[in-house]
Amino acid sequence: MARAAAQSSIGPEDVNWVATADYEFGRTMRFQLSADVPDENADPIERATLFIRAPEFAQAFSATQSFEPTRQTAVAYDLDLAQVRLAPFTTVTYWWVLETAVDSITLPNQSIIYEDDQFEWRQVRQEGVTVHWTGEDVSLGQLTLDIVAESLPQLRQLIPADEALTLDFYLYPSSADLRAALRLTGRDWVGAHAHPELGVILTTAVNARTAATDLRQSIPHELVHFLLYRAVGLNYDHLPLWFNEGLATFVEPTPNPSYEALLETAVADQTTIPFAELCRSFPSDEQSALLAYAQSASLIQYIQARYGDQTLREFIAAFADGADCKSGVTRVLQMSLEDLNQDWLRRQQPRSPFIQFWLDNGLWLLLLIGGFGVAGLLLLAPGKNS
DSSP, X not given: OOEEEEEEEETTTTEEEEEEEEEETTTEEEEEEEEEOOOTTSOOEEEEEEEEEOTTOSSOEEEXXXXXXXXXXXXXXXXXXXXXXXXXXXXXXXXXXXXXXXXXXXXXXXXXXXXXTTSOOEEEEETTEEEEEXXXXXXXXXXXXXXXXXXXXXXXXXXXXXXXXXXXXXEESSHHHHHHHHHTTTOOXXXXXXXXXXXXXXXXXXXXXXXXXXXXXXXXXXXXXXXXXXXXXXXXXXXXXXXXXXXXXXXXXXXXXXXXXXXXXXXXHTOOOOGGGGSSOOOXXXXXXXXXXXXXXXXXXXXXXXXXXXXXXHHHXXXXXXXXXXXXXXXXXXXXXXXXXXXXXXHHSOOOHHHHHHHHHHHHHHHHHHHHHHHHHHHHSOOTTO
């Protein structure tokens, strides 16, 4: 059970107060306030309003309780976490406003970190990166730090970002535990998740024998989201999802084996998803979402192969300047998103065996034919003594 508390004496009415918050993970977060106005000449309190702010809320949540005027009050409010979904490890900020008949008193902000306290987390820290994990494998934390250190120089070639990092990794003990935590954010099937605004990455390493491989797959992906947030800043929420997820998927060392088959089938059946529909969201069902990831990674690969890493950096700069999904493409490539979509799609069309053989071996065939031609001319040429 996590708990945060504060006590102070404030304002012209000299109110003494204690505000606390605690929670039962995934169920409820309880906010409590006791307030005392010791001055008998002061107006009594008639109303108390709780304000709650979290990154998941578009605006501060509030709840008001009214009661008979009193100089001593104790109020509480239970936030139903089954209805109001908070991401694990979110920092929740809250404050109370007390009202009398003539005045309102705003108490100072308090905060509580909504940590997944169902586990006992071990931790290790290095240069601003903290790894939290469970279990007896003492090397898991250092392994994660090593992979972060390996990944960052390569990612910084694509994403301009400063050297200083403050980042927390939480390695869940099983995929089921991670899925349960992610389900609280409304995302069930995703294998890992980043809260770049919080500097938090959630992932898992279930099997000690495959931990290094698994983490080398998931960590670069999630680091891309974090670095893009640092590079794009306040415009991160407007970053095209096909670019954000596409770049994160593109840097994975081993592509998901289902992506290629999904993409080939969709191209052949003419059921690819227009990228204009992948600017703000991906489909909610798993199969279509996987296709969206496959397409997005393929588009980033196409842009990188045709235009180079510098063009990817120019995209990031454009989005940081406030360009949206369509205007960013026009600004960087001088073409519309629809034209880019068509260029990419033409590149994905299946080739006949002859064309593919020619593309793979054309240079050698030309050299071979050229060699035969030279040999034939030598044979046909008249001898010096004829």
